[in-house]
Amino acid sequence: MTTTMAENERKLAHDVLRIRHWQHLVNEGLKKNAFPVPLHKAFGHEAVAVAVSNAMQPQDQLALTHRNMAYNFARAGALQPIWDEYKNKPTGLGQGCLGSMNLANVGRGIVYTSSILGNNVSVACGLAMAMKMRGVEGFVTVVTGDGAMEEGSFYESLVFAKSHQLPLVFLVENNNFSMSSTIPERRCPIAIAHLCQAVDLPYCCLTGNNVFDYAARFADYRELVVKRQSPAVVEALVTNHYRHAGPTPGFPGDPMNIDMKNGLLVKASDEDPVFVLQANMKAAEFQELESQVLAEKWSD
Amino acid sequence: MANYIQGMNQLITAYAANIPGACLYGQNLNNGTFISGLTKKLVAHPTGRVVNTGNCENTLCGVGFGMMLGGVTSIYFVKQLDFMLLGLDHFVNTYNFIRSSRDLSKLGSFTIILLVCDQGMQGAQSSGNSFGDYASLARIPCFTLTNSADADQVLRTQLTAPGFRMIALNMRHFRSEFLQLNAVYATKDSTVFQYTEGAGATIVSFNFSLPEGLAVHKAFAGAGLSASLFSVNYAPVVDWSRIKQSVAQTKRLVILDDSKSVHLPCYQLLDELHAEGLAFKRDVVTRQRIEYGVSPEPFLVDPQAIVAKLG
Numbered sequence: 001m002t003t004t005m006a007e008n009e010r011k012l013a014h015d016v017l018r019i020r021h022w023q024h025l026v027n028e029g030l031k032k033n034a035f036p037v038p039l040h041k042a043f044g045h046e047a048v049a050v051a052v053s054n055a056m057q058p059q060d061q062l063a064l065t066h067r068n069m070a071y072n073f074a075r076a077g078a079l080q081p082i083w084d085e086y087k088n089k090p091t092g093l094g095q096g097c098l099g100s101m102n103l104a105n106v107g108r109g110i111v112y113t114s115s116i117l118g119n120n121v122s123v124a125c126g127l128a129m130a131m132k133m134r135g136v137e138g139f140v141t142v143v144t145g146d147g148a149m150e151e152g153s154f155y156e157s158l159v160f161a162k163s164h165q166l167p168l169v170f171l172v173e174n175n176n177f178s179m180s181s182t183i184p185e186r187r188c189p190i191a192i193a194h195l196c197q198a199v200d201l202p203y204c205c206l207t208g209n210n211v212f213d214y215a216a217r218f219a220d221y222r223e224l225v226v227k228r229q230s231p232a233v234v235e236a237l238v239t240n241h242y243r244h245a246g247p248t249p250g251f252p253g254d255p256m257n258i259d260m261k262n263g264l265l266v267k268a269s270d271e272d273p274v275f276v277l278q279a280n281m282k283a284a285e286f287q288e289l290e291s292q293v294l295a296e297k298w299s300d
Numbered sequence: 301m302a303n304y305i306q307g308m309n310q311l312i313t314a315y316a317a318n319i320p321g322a323c324l325y326g327q328n329l330n331n332g333t334f335i336s337g338l339t340k341k342l343v344a345h346p347t348g349r350v351v352n353t354g355n356c357e358n359t360l361c362g363v364g365f366g367m368m369l370g371g372v373t374s375i376y377f378v379k380q381l382d383f384m385l386l387g388l389d390h391f392v393n394t395y396n397f398i399r400s401s402r403d404l405s406k407l408g409s410f411t412i413i414l415l416v417c418d419q420g421m422q423g424a425q426s427s428g429n430s431f432g433d434y435a436s437l438a439r440i441p442c443f444t445l446t447n448s449a450d451a452d453q454v455l456r457t458q459l460t461a462p463g464f465r466m467i468a469l470n471m472r473h474f475r476s477e478f479l480q481l482n483a484v485y486a487t488k489d490s491t492v493f494q495y496t497e498g499a500g501a502t503i504v505s506f507n508f509s510l511p512e513g514l515a516v517h518k519a520f521a522g523a524g525l526s527a528s529l530f531s532v533n534y535a536p537v538v539d540w541s542r543i544k545q546s547v548a549q550t551k552r553l554v555i556l557d558d559s560k561s562v563h564l565p566c567y568q569l570l571d572e573l574h575a576e577g578l579a580f581k582r583d584v585v586t587r588q589r590i591e592y593g594v595s596p597e598p599f600l601v602d603p604q605a606i607v608a609k610l611g
Contacts, residue, residue: 061370097400104401111369116393122359123394126366126374130408133323133349133372156356160363163354 005285012211013277013286015050017264017293019073020274024260025298026069026086027242031256035086037099041255042070043241043266045173047273048206049074051214052141052171055222056109059138061131063124064113065148066101067173067240075108079298118151120144121170125157128166132229139167139225147178150187155195161231162199168231169221175240192235202232209238209273210280239271264290305337307478308445308469312413315455317343319373325351325360326377335379336415338469342377361387364410365394365464371408373460378414381468382428387412391438395464404462411459412466416444418508418558419472420596430560431468431507435534441465442534443490446510447479450531454490470508472599479511485542491535492542498526501610502546505531506557506566512585512601513556519603523611527554534565540572547573552610553582558599560587581610 005013023041030039042049049070056062056075064071076082076093085092086100093105101115111127114120124142131138144154149172161168172192176182183189196203202224206214218234225232242255258266265274278286302310316324324344326335329352334340344350353360360376361384367374378384384391398407417429435442443458445451445467458465485494495510501520505513510531520527528546532538547553553573557566564586573580583606587599 094401098397102397102401104397106402112366112394112397114393114397116389119362119389119394122362122390123366123369125359126363126368127370128366129323129363130367130370130372133321133367134370153356153358153362156354156359157362159354160356160359164351 005281009212010289012050012054012215013281013289014293015053015074016046016211016273016277017290018296019046019049019070020264021293021296022073022079022298023069024264025079026083027255027258028260029083036088037086037101039086039100040067040069041243042067043243044175044209044239044272045070047209047211047214047276048171048173048236048238050211051218052143054215055219056141057138058109059136060109060222061127061138061140062110063120063127063140063142064104064110065117065120065143065145066115067145068103068113068143069100071143072103072105072110075105075110080300083300117148118144118153121157122153122160124168125160125166128161128168129164132166137226139169139222141169141171143171143173145172145178146174146176146183149190150178158195158199158201158231158233162201165230167225167229169225170231170233172233172235173238174235175238177240177243192233196233204234206234206236209270209276211273211277212280239267241266241272302478304473304476304478305469307448308451309337309340311448311451311455312338313340313342315459316375317345319460320345320347321372322348323351323367323372323374324348324377325353325363325374327353327355327379329377335377336471336474338413338415339377357383357386358389361390361412362394364412365390365398368408368410368464369398369402373409374411375459376410376412378412380425380429381414381416381431381434382425384412384414384434384466385428388434388437391434391440391464395438395440399463407462409460409462410464414466414468416468416470416508418470418560418597420598421594422597423594426597427560431466432534432559432565433561434466436563439536441489441491441536443467444508444533445469446508446531447481449481449483449495450490450493453483453486457490472508473511476511479514487539489535491533491538493531494528494542495531496527496529498528498550500525500550501527501552501554502543502550503527503529503554503556504543504566504569505529506555506564507559509556509558509599509601512558512599515601516554516556516603516606519607523607525607525611532565532569538568540569543569544573544576544578547580548578551580553580554606554610555582555584556601557584557586583609
């Protein structure tokens, strides 16, 4: 895509860059030990987060995991309330009670966020059941990962959602890691497509980190799930860059190694949604948008 | 004359059927033994539904909290308390998230109704059938239904109340007569019920030991002593004031606690009484040590011996 962008595409691109910018700001704060709580950054998760947020209608709901930063940023109108929440301030989005790993935003559809792996999938089933019982024409997206899907509740919830025909999308962010273990280091491969076939669920896999492609395909899935009143599974292959949340310097992927002064990009490959975005936009248009995002006031 | 499970089933189904928009769900709700008779003839309000589910207890607990967040009131019926070991993560983490971030009065209500297997010979699961331990770990109210009065108040006030709680019936008394009692006093939160007023002794029954408490009350009457009889439920905070007043007056305390916990809830009452420096005679009857394997797990109460000791 190198033609002039339509307004909705420009918004998608803007949102990817804004989330990236905010993550850099948070990372700079982390480098100065500004936050009392651990933060799980999501460099690399921006495209799928923007796609999900873009598809959501006012009645739709989202249930997140401990690594919720990209989604919370995608749904938020401003960084400051989240920044304050990360600092446990009463002015925070959750009045300083939720911190990072449980951060929700009910007014923007994020109704539940679990710091416990796998807890959110069954809660999302309940949310979708409530939606169905109340006759709300919407859907629920539950974000999980290649680590959380190892929990038994993931499989139970797939069966429960299908058995009761719930309007629910299971979004598996597959970043290959559970803490510091890769999939081959901790378990056998799981073919999610085959799993879905076994319980008769639609499945698609998002690859390439192209926000325009992801947004179109996720919107299609919303329509499918709402129309059929039946669940579906979307797997998104993502690379989580500089993901380390702990205080151990020198850990591979240590966020101390990146600096916002070097630009928003964190990796010059299609593993970085910003790189993919840049490749799909005219250079001048990208630069203008990037400058606009960097110039946006966020306070503090 | 109805027995315990028949009487409880009639009350529970009557209340459940009158909750608009409620989801009544669980395994084997509307077939087979109807969860040992617990859910026989269960029907939902015309605007609600009965949902028969598969075997996935952890998920079913999460589903209840999800419906709570979605504004739907639900009751999850469970065969045995120890199944809820699989739901503890939700009771603690999910409910704490909800309690700390949302106005409960604007959400749906979530109740789990279950059976405690306390008739002995339950094998490996037995020590996990300690209702109070769940209440303590998750810091939630847990109610034991022992008779018509506590069942009526608990079901009437709790099934649509904001928040989450568990309500338990016990299997030891399944075939016993359904006790028709009137409470002379009850706390609004249903944690303390008083069934008789007397100046000679104070009897406090914990967990499901009210029938044994009635037997002790009768023995005191036979010895010419009138006794106050209480039954106590589990809650993070219990208002002990009425019981303390009674002990201060009677100076005789009988505690009956058939719980299976290492940390019995009656210890809290004893601590409170000692902290006030009250002088009183006492007899505390608890279960014998719970064996790890299969055992009868008897809860043995000798009313005459208690009266002889305190009389």
